[in-house]
Amino acid sequence: MVKVHFTSHLRHVAPSDPVEAAGATVADVLTDVFARHPAVRGYVLDDQDRIRLHIAVFVDGTHVRKDILAAPVTPASEVYVLQALSGG
């Protein structure tokens, strides 16, 4: 199972521990996570189900910069859903 970690900034809606999820792409595993944790969805995806502009997704240590949702994962993958840094 893929392990999905969420930024601590989402603690009020996302689990603090990594979530195990199934799927072959980032989209698959997020869909699986959102089915069990629906409150997270709107914080990560926008109205059109795109990854929000200032969300950073890492798969197995690589920052996925294009076509994030289509990025492939394996059952051994670790996915980090993080907040891109900004001031203020």
Place this chain on the structure above:
Amino acid sequence: MAERLYVSTRKGLLVYARDAKTWKHHATHFLGAPVSIVLPSADNQTVFCALNLGHFGAKLHRSTDGGVTWTELEPPKYPKVETSDAAEKEKAPAVAQLWSMAWAGPDKPGALWAGTTPGLFYSKDLGATWELNEGLWNMPERARWFGGGTIDPALHAICVDPRNSNRVAVAVSCGGVTVTEDGGKTWRVAGKGLRAEFMPPDQQFDPVIQDVHMLAQSPSHPQMWWVQHHNGIFVCTDDLQSWDEITTAPISHFGFPVAVHPKDGNTAWFVPAKKDEHRYPVDGNMVVNRTRDGGKTFETLRRGLPQGQCFDLVYRHGLAVDETGDHLAMGSTTGGLWTSPNGGDDWMLLTAHLAPIYAVRFA
């Protein structure tokens, strides 16, 4: 008489309660989060609080117990655009911020409007579900709206007519004034006479692209409307048929907010600032302009306001008047919060140390 003053800031919602002489801090909610707009009910029991979380998008919370507890609601969202065209998919709209909220009228309990960037949404069920207003969204003129200070146009003002709740006027920066007479099914542009000096000469009176900074309808004389525009003040006395530019305001014609006296359509307040790329009080002196004769003349009010080395700008929702017309509140970009008990003649600093203030509201 209003018992609460709601102050939306970049770092949370602060609520002040009236006491015998002034306003006292009552509660802070959503500490650290940017609060874009708040909509309280008249009895202060139901309160909507919109957050603009940046990374995580626009959020909406509702309290039905006066702010003791809050429930996060699904915010307004655009319908999903189903397409395999990647470019079309990328262009599909998403709500970036809730700019404005308004109750839909006393004959529509539980219903409310929300203005975004730039879609207008309607909820019949106290914010539980939202529908994009297709009439305004599909209006051909919308294609010519453009952003003013933000990438996307912002629908920042919603005026529900006190005579008829099916009559609603909205203002967009930059998209002028648009009004519906049938509850949002059809809309007409209502900007004849507005002038945009930032446009090429032959397009300056195009009503569709006007940068209306704020729109206000007189509650007592509802045929009378006021606009603080990017480059001037405008008044309408014929119920959204035409606008007249007011050129008598001293100090500056640039500013963001306008507030109208609840019992006198000829009395309105404005907060002038140095235009346009500067955006701070002219000569560093904070003032409020008040007209009592429909814009023929103005008084410049400054007692109690900082004079010299002042950089307080007041945003479009940063000035409010209560239902008596006596009490005003004003919040600034540098976190200054003032109230006036006498129509702006005198101002009292409540605090100078808040985060940037986006909106103030009495209830």
